[in-house]
Amino acid sequence: xxxxxxxxxxxxxxxxxxxxxxxxxxxxxxEYVYWxxxxxxxxxxxxxxxxxxxxxxxxxxxxxTEDRKSSTLILPHATLRDTAVYYCIVRVDSGGSNYKLTxxxxxxxxxxx
Amino acid sequence: GAVVSQHPSRVICKSGTSVKIECxxxxxxxxxxxxxxxxxxxxxxxxxxxxxxxxxxxEQGVEKDKFLINxxxxxxxxxxxxxxxxxxxxFYICSARGYNITGLYEQYFGPGTRLxxx
Numbered sequence: 001x002x003x004x005x006x007x008x009x010x011x012x013x014x015x016x017x018x019x020x021x022x023x024x025x026x027x028x029x030x031e032y033v034y035w036x037x038x039x040x041x042x043x044x045x046x047x048x049x050x051x052x053x054x055x056x057x058x059x060x061x062x063x064x065t066e067d068r069k070s071s072t073l074i075l076p077h078a079t080l081r082d083t084a085v086y087y088c089i090v091r092v093d094s095g096g097s098n099y100k101l102t103x104x105x106x107x108x109x110x111x112x113x
Numbered sequence: 114g115a116v117v118s119q120h121p122s123r124v125i126c127k128s129g130t131s132v133k134i135e136c137x138x139x140x141x142x143x144x145x146x147x148x149x150x151x152x153x154x155x156x157x158x159x160x161x162x163x164x165x166x167x168x169x170x171x172e173q174g175v176e177k178d179k180f181l182i183n184x185x186x187x188x189x190x191x192x193x194x195x196x197x198x199x200x201x202x203x204f205y206i207c208s209a210r211g212y213n214i215t216g217l218y219e220q221y222f223g224p225g226t227r228l229x230x231x
Contacts, residue, residue, distance in 0.1 A: 038157075101159075
């Protein structure tokens with residue numbers, strides 16, 4: 001199973017872009033990179049996922065390096081409500097669509113006023 | 114995104130009693146449901162995976178006779194913690210996977226249930 005490495009914590013000023021890195025150097029060619037976040041005492045919230053190409057949605061952008069060994073989640077204009085633990089997950093494929101999401105320790109992003 | 118609900122959101126029970134937690138997918142049919150457990154300041158740990166109408170598959174180290182999982186329909190899964198003990202106090206989170214209303218096959222998480230065993 002491909003593992004991920006994230007910094008334990010990061011700070012960001014409100015209104016600025018938050019760039020959260022993730023290393024997944026052992027990722028396989030057919031494994032996706034998923035990002036979830038968990039606000040304190042709530043369930044995880046899906047943010048974005050990608051395979052090879054960069055992806056963007058209303059919440060964030062995902063930049064995946066060409067060798068796919070690392071990625072960066074970008075929150076373009078961080079707000080105080082973006083303070084949460086952000087999890088970078090490589091999707092473990094246990095056969096077809098029967099995959100499992102395994103959470104690491106994530107990065108605690110604190111957005112400061 | 115799709116909505117997954119859990120009930121109750123908080124429960125306090127006495128040691129030795131059993132507690133049932135419900136997980137519902139409100140606007141899509143969940144072919145697979147997952148149960149996670151999260152202790153304070155730790156990450157989510159997958160406990161078990163269940164497919165509708167089938168027996169759950171438990172992760173290593175999770176006692177299947179203690180954590181009973183029933184996935185009776187495509188919108189409902191239950192987790193029963195039997196003979197609960199204080200060390201079972203935790204944040205239990207369910208997750209449901211299926212095709213949402215836009216046709217995307219994705220996984221969504223419930224808001225969690227805080228179990229405290231006294």
